[in-house]
Amino acid sequence: MSAAISSIEPMTLDALRRKLAERGSKPLWRSLDELAETPEFMEYLHREFPKAASEWQSGTSRRRFLQLMGASLMLAAAQGCTRQESQAIVPYVEAPRDFKPGQVQHFATATSRGGYGLGLMVESHDGRPTKIDGNPRHPYSHGATDVFAQASILNLYDPDRSQTVLNAGRISTWDQWLTELRPALDRVRAARGRGLSLLTGATSSPTLIAQIKDLLQQFPEAKWHIHEPCDLQQHRYGGQTAGQRPLDKLYDLTKAKRILALDADFLGSGPDSLRLTRQYAQRRRDELSSAQMTRLYSAGPAPNCTTAMADHHRPLPAAKVRNVLFRLNQMLSGAEAKWLPSGLAADEQAWVDTVAADLKQHGAESVVIVGDSQPADVHAFARDANRQLGCVGPQGCVRYVASILAAAADGVRPLAELVDDLNGQRVAVLAMLGGNPVYDAPADLDFAAAMKKSSATSIHLSAYDNETSQHCLWHIPALHELESWSDIRALDGTASIMQPLIEPLYGSATKSAHDLLGVLAGEKAPKSAYERVSAHWTQWLKDRQPIANFDVTWATWLQDGVIADSASEAIGADAALKAEPRDEAAPNQDLEKKSPTAKSLEIVFQPDVAVWDGRYANNGWLQELPRPISKLTWGNVAGVAPQLAERLNLQDGDLVTLTLDGRSVEAPVLRMPGHADNCVSVTLGYGRTRAGHVGNGVGFNAYLLRGRENLNSAQGLEIAKTGRKLDLAMTQHHHSLEGHVEWTDNTRPEPVRSGEIADFEKDPHFLQQEFDRHSPPSLLPNFEYSGYAWGMSIDLNSCVGCNACVVACQAENNIPIVGPEQVRNGREMHWLRIDSYYRGDPTSPETFFQPLACQHCEHAPCELVCPVAATTHSPEGLNEMTYNRCVGTRYCSNNCPYKVRRFNFLEYNDATTPVLKLLRNPEVTVRSRGVMEKCTYCVQRISAARIVAKREDRSIHDGEVVTACQAVCPAQAIVFGDLNDPKSAVNQRKASPLNYQLLGELNTLPRTTYMGRLRNPNPDLVALEADRSQAPNATVHPLDPQQLGAG
């Protein structure tokens, strides 16, 4: 088999380009293999019955399900053994105020995103939280959340959560810990804290920071270290900016007509992404003229949501961002005489020059955004560029604030110092509040070895008994964010109180960081976290408003989820420049040296969009979440550009050895169109060994390559083929990439309709077809909807493909996960999926997203063919599934042209693990094996609204029913409402000339319609790219044949 693979000549990029050209008007394509469709290639990819296909593949998967869902009897038993608090049971003779059994309640709280706060609104059913949404009052949420917030509810109920205190791996108790810790603490106290080391993650919690500062005051010689593996601005914790707070940037994209994103995924990740996505999408949706529409340029190493939305994306190694900014600043300054060489290739420079001209023309209405992973001096360059553009200031597109995260200015020391101390036996008590440094510390620090060497009494507070717990003497189970009191501040400083939604699931054994710090401080009568948080904020309020009534204000804070007037003050651009000085001379010389070549590749480390730094590795929803664009689940890959893969003769799934500075790991390769050449991107957070039943052994551990000097990117990577292959679990491409035939492609209607703003201005209806405007005549009269007629509109111009809707749907509708084997079989259960398509040259294609759920067709093909009437039309237009009636013929799915139905091929739901029962939404049936299911338009929410409306004797207002996907969407791409209400928001959307029906030619009359995607390309850049493609060898192009030969 392997011989057969190696003998196949993969299609060259040039050949691919010819194929694309032959197909005429730019067709959409899904993957490189689809483009290639060479007979030899397909031969090996698509053997009808590939060798491994007929094995007993389902034989093992049952076991895997049990593991995945954590349905282990042992765990259930362990839970049963946990001692519960003895509490008096008092029946509701008089019910508590504001509480009715069965009534849904919502509580505002917040969650931490790398230390920054994100406001949440949590839905609670009879005292158990079931669904997390964004807090509409929170400035960084506006009601939206990211995938992590959606999925963190599963972490709360994760059966793998640590439930007891462990002493060297044996079950112990909190009291025993207190007893045994006392002598060591006494010694530390006697030495004024010498030997006490505290390790935390990034935090902005005012109460926690105050508590630690108190501790440090009590123990002046104690040390506080912070380790946040995926806080990319690691320099915060270094010594060079001690005494000064690092800066955070607050962007305002509502005014930005031109955006240049350099190695920045501002739409897809980061503490600010929800707000920025909302602003970006709003402008993109509302300003439909070439004069007003935002134009997004991006350049960076790996494709992501931002590069996919960009009107022009330029693949660029991370090391070259500095050069681009250097050149950009030169262009903006206009002082041509002093220009130094930028170190860019000619075509790269031409690209930058064209972009610079466009930015300059729009001055203060343009903004440069640089990714957090870039070093401090690059950020200083960006600040220069923004200052030259004039967009810095309270009314401009960028403001600077002092970071609210605890940093060097607060006495925080870097992790490396802790490792030195451990190795030098200078640590007596090591308290780690969260985190997992044994797994995720820079590899060259070798944290595990230091732990082994040290004789310190080590304590690890963690929600999971993980890799680090294993190396510690004591493990204390941590409370989930939804189980304890705390507080947190958002990027702009806005503070929120985090309030518990549920009694600790595992009783008093689980503790918060506040509790542990109380013990370390030697408090005789430990205060509760609630007392600490309220005490802190009482003081805060007293300092500001001495006469305020704290109880009333506190109640308001809790209700709103934000503390009014707690935001930070902005810092001026000049002051900001002083705050982070840069090396003026370095850039251009540095450049030549650092630029990756075919021999010495660049590696880029990124947090994973699903498991982040590894903390969500045991979260099945996130593991099974198809990554934006690649649609990969259950694992990480080494992403490479197609041209690099071609030179190295690599196919998707080929295992390669990545070697950096003598450290190496094995990783599967995935070709990513639009990836920078000579660059490999890897995501962190995989290859966990003690994550839990779900996360163990998934993917490879990229931390093993990451050195302390090169946390975000490094040069000098070597890549070697192992000859082995891995079957990647992807939800979209699978192996079905072939079968596209030229003579049909040009006529097959494209699922994503798109065009350019210029065409839209000529004819706003240019994307529509006849059936989009008038439904065709019918022999039978149409059903008259006298009440509501529900419908949805999805704006493809807004959707950034962030996946939040997919997880929100999963959480709302009790959708099970199925595991990698089932995903490979095409059996993922997501009711809502996001298809992605490419167009154009594989080295930097345009990318399109299309969220697809049940379209609730008026003429639903599925209803006609169900033999038992299990899927029927409701009087409100919904296409409904009656699970109890379904016998599972799957005919409905076959006849669904959108293929949005999902079938329970096996028993996917875990019905046995008790704690997972708490997780489920009681409003939604849990489906059993053999039953078809699909999107219901969140019918339970419609019913809830109807009940309320009926009680108040009125009809449901527009906007009262919000589907789970709509609620979570930061881009507001999804609108749902009553089509019978002419003023409803959904009708406004559907009146747009961009509105179209997917597969409307089948006369299915879908109730979900789409708004076409408009692009706003720069004509100068289009001309430039056209020139380049005509004369490919004129510049040092990544596809230069000589360079190809060298590679």
Next chain:
Amino acid sequence: MDHEPTNQELIDSHREASHTEVSRGAPVLKAGHTFGSVTDQISAIVLSRPTSRGWWLGLAASFVLLMVLNMSIAYLLLRGVGIWGISMPVAWGFAIVNFVWWIGIGHAGTLISAILLLLRQDWRTSINRFAEAMTLLAVACAGLFPLLHMGRPWFFYWLMPYPNTMALWPQFRSPLVWDVFAVSTYASVSLLFWYIGLIPDLGTLRDRATSRAAQVLYGALALGWRGSAMHWHRYRVASLLLAGLCTPLVVSVHTVVSFDFAVAIVPGWHTTIFPPYFVAGAILSGFAMVMTLAIPLRWLYGLQDFITPRHLNNMAKVILCTAMIVGYGYIMEIFLAWYGNNPYDQAVVANRFTGAYREAYWALLFCNIITPQILWFSRVRQSPKLLFLIALIVNVGMWLERFIIVVTSLSQDYIPGNWGMYYPTFWDWATFIGTVGLFFTLFFLFVRFLPMIAIYEMRELVHETSEHHAND
């Protein structure tokens, strides 16, 4: 009127049969048989001849496969249809392929016994009994699959209209409900027809049986048949009525089965040519299966006298004819995709020729269209070995045809984002092979315990052919 043929005459007639063009005039029964010799030879297989070792071996092998089926069904009920390779774009796999294939095979028996009876084709007589048995067994195998392929098979009865407290009926617009009626009607009428056809022979067996058990058993089954003129009269009327009932069923069953596909909007399924094309395909596969069974049987049991080259020749012609009709169907699918200018239909055709399952499609064209063309040569039609080989190839080809229709159409339909592949698993194969085991187990029992050739009809044939000879 009856004379014992001399050896020389026998040899001559044999030579004549094998060396001249086997045409309408060739014998459908080897000359020289009497009522007694026919009855002796056929009933001996059941009553007096020792059970051969080959029969035991065949039954054992089939029984092993039947146990594979049992195991597959048990595991299926335990785990769910997820043990098969079906996935989300391709939600129907082997189960439906096998269903359509078996149902198709089940067409030949009724066609032979009903339509050819009405058309007074005397050559049908010696093959109709086991062809009918084959029909019944194939329908039994086919009937398993729609049940097994359901997600919750224990609720199969929800597809039938029965009074219930929920006041719920099936959804009559669904072709799957039509299937239930079509297949169950076909199965019951075929069973009745087959059983009624057996009654005179059961009477014969009862009379000739020597053991008490056989006498009682065959006696009970013979329902008091005495062979009186009144019996024969009523028997004839009943046969003709049932033949009349069966005739439309031959056409209707596979037409309805084809509606499963034609009614759906899946490109590659949604086409009006399916009903006739499915019926022709069914007759093709049915005759191929009759041939597959007849050739070894006549060899093993020495039935060359009854299943003569004339039979094989005629069946080969039917195969050739229906293969051409099926071929016309394929050509029309391609033509209509082009002529209709529907990009999705065109993509389906292109995908079949060049896509992931192209080997299967090319193989199907070879098996169903190209291979039968050699039946134009009369020498081929007279060679049982070649005919057996061709029949096997056509059986494979017809299975591939259903695989192509079901799987390729589903794997790539409208939206490229949801395309996917179907790979059969071990359990897919086990269930399929298991039904082959079921079929042959029952068939072996049939040839051992019931007369595989209708004795009384052969006696009639003796009468008719001798009259025919007398008139010469």
